[in-house]
């Protein structure tokens with residue numbers, strides 16, 4: 001007993017989670033009359049693919065081609081520049097749509113809550129630093145100082161930490177061929193940073209970067225990996241054999257790198273991993289001068305290879321001098337509407353298998369549903385399951401309002417217009433896209449991003 005009028009679905013967030021879910025819903029739709037609107041707070045689509053993925057990872061950004069095909073589908077509409085939770089609330093969406101999927105990612109940095117973190121200059125969250133080199137409008141004026149110091153400390157050992165290290169250490173001519181912003185390129189051109197140290201609370205078997213990212217760091221031209229063999233002395237072959245394949249391969253590569261460390265000649269820049277250290281305090285008068293770390297230790301009876309190895313403080317403090325600090329300890333999601341059930345501790349929407357039980361017809365997917373972890377492939381995999389669950393709920397009559405006629409995007413856009421919100425369509429975005437790619441072309445780059453929202457809006461209307 002399925003309705004003959006269109007089933008209206010809206011997806012809040014145009015990152016990988018939003019686009020891949022759309023793709024899978026379209027695949028499963030068969031003869032169902034279904035429309036999907038992808039709503040995005042920025043005037044531009046693609047979430048972290050545009051604003052997170054590093055400029056020197058163009059192969060990762062190729063997913064944009066797939067997303068474009070999805071956006072061009074006759075049953076799909078992109079509505080940009082619409083911030084849900086501001087003037088338009090979640091309850092408003094219920095009026096226009098039968099099903100609402102929240103795929104709005106995790107946009108807030110975790111904090112260390114230590115002295116100096118917010119008061120000293122040249123201390124940044126990775127989120128802001130990444131936003132700066134990737135052209136996020138609100139980070140355009142970050143202005144990190146890189147010409148007064150030769151040492152940077154990055155707190156954290158995940159892929160984002162490695163991205164930041166790579167950007168700081170990469171030869172400038174290689175970065176100049178990417179879509180890194182012109183102002184970041186200019187600052188990096190005058191950078192004196194030669195030593196980048198990544199510091200983690202735990203040991204070499206708890207690092208959360210992946211093998212691809214680690215390998216890239218070891219292969220940078222003119223850059224030497226400075227791993228301390230001693231740090232890996234507890235890892236034996238027996239331990240390695242028991243690891244799951246990705247961790248096994250990564251650990252083997254780290255060990256190999258540590259053993260062959262000093263082999264590159266003519267290196268001008270260096271990177272280091274320092275384990276078993278918890279940040280206590282960032283020191284300096286106006287700008288950062290050093291970071292105090294307290295050494296940590298683990299119980300000798302614990303399993304050294306345990307992903308969640310607990311550590312305790314030793315009271316031993318070590319000070320690492322540096323003129324730049326990047327905190328890369330993760331992201332968490334925000335509750336965009338007080339009406340939304342939210343797990344503030346984990347920074348995710350409260351859900352059971354992507355269904356938001358307390359709000360029938362509402363679902364969530366991507367980082368906002370499962371936490372800010374994992375690469376795009378994991379979101380792709382999840383989107384198959386989420387699409388199947390939504391289709392099951394439709395087919396088995398679990399969506400109460402399904403027989404109500406809803407106006408979908410037309411209704412939403414009228415409401416937005418009444419709030420003086422200018423909605424951006426996919427065709428509008430194309431104008432900006434063409435402008436950015438042409439501006440990049442003359443500089444030998446794939447794109448020169450526009451950093452100012454007003455300018456973006458102007459270019460999308462011309």
Ligand code: FAD
Pocket residue numbers: 012013014015016017018039040041042045046047048049051052053054057060082083084085103104105106107130160163336365366367368373374375376377379
């Ligand atoms: P997002 O990509 O964050 O998309 C969420 C979207 O929702 C955004 O466009 C946001 O603007 C929008 N939104 C937020 N709030 C609202 C609102 N209130 N109203 C409307 N819209 C809203 N993965 C890889 O595979 N390879 C990489 O090289 C890689 N590099 C990364 C680098 C960084 C710095 C980061 C942080 C992540 C990286 N990842 C990488 C991981 C990858 O980006 C994520 O797995 C993926 O983007 C998560 O998808 P998502 O759709 O859940 O979130």
